[in-house]
Amino acid sequence: MARILAIDDDDAILRLIRKMLEMKNHEVTTLLNIKEITIEEINRYNLILLDVMMPGEDGFKICEKIRPLIDIPIIFMTAKSDENSIIKGLSIGGDDYIVKPFSIHEVNARIEAHLRRESRPKRGSKSVFIDGDILFDLEAKKVIIQGDEVSFTKTQYRICELLALHKGKIFSKDDIYESVYSIESDSQISTIVEHIRVIRKKYAQFNLVPINTVWGVGYIWE
Structure with missing residues (x-):
């Protein structure tokens, strides 16, 4: 069937x-x-x-x-x-x-x-993650929304992938920083807030709000 x-x-x-x-x-x-x-x-x-x-x-x-x-x-x-x-x-x-x-x-x-x-068994199938109208090509590191590829910086993509693959889990700014930046990075934790703002703006163009703020705690993909 x-x-x-x-x-x-x-x-x-x-x-x-x-x-x-x-x-x-x-x-x-x-x-x-x-x-x-x-x-x-x-x-x-x-x-x-x-x-x-x-x-x-x-x-x-x-x-x-x-x-x-x-x-x-x-x-x-x-x-x-x-x-x-x-x-x-x-x-x-x-x-x-x-x-x-x-x-x-x-x-x-x-x-x-x-x-x-x-x-039949498939070889070399592309690794993807789909949430509603949002698709992550995990190999190419691309985000496709409603059929359109959306441009993200490497850091913005890492943030999106981290939150999306752990849908429903709350991440603090420190958690996100440690996950997406290298140990040698001299970026400030405060840059996470700006990255989230830009990411949300890009999703908003498609009337989507996947990332929400849990006040006093961090961010969650819902």
Whole structure:
């Protein structure tokens, strides 16, 4: 059994997909648009079925937005059958492209093929940490928020990573200083406050407030 997410603005299509996949004992979630789910929730699925022609953000834009944040198969299901659309869908991160009207047997066969491929042992998979719309690439030392890479200094990144990887734990300014600065550093502990201020400002651009102050104690990622 796999967890499959289907996104399409057509209720009839979603009902058909749900019935078809539940007969194969898959767990299916259907959505009319991407606004109803977070990146963290998307990463709990094994495969995504994605319509292209939808109001607002179309399937191509959605794929471009979420592909850097997820590592699961994305299968486009669309009436756009021209070669340019197919090439675009595959080039921006789609794993497959099924043209409507589709055969139920074809859809099932392609889904099962991708699920089998995903179940094979993976080598060299990228180490990431995801919290809601925030993704940390722990190898590249990058932060991606809602699909956009955000620029942090090395010290700011270390502070973010420290707090995020210990979500719910309170760190004092001394704790943070000792964790992110080298023993030989001549920086002042007071610089931690300024770094936190700048970090918060960058997250605020995305209407996010992951770092909170515990007055008289320190800072916590919530």
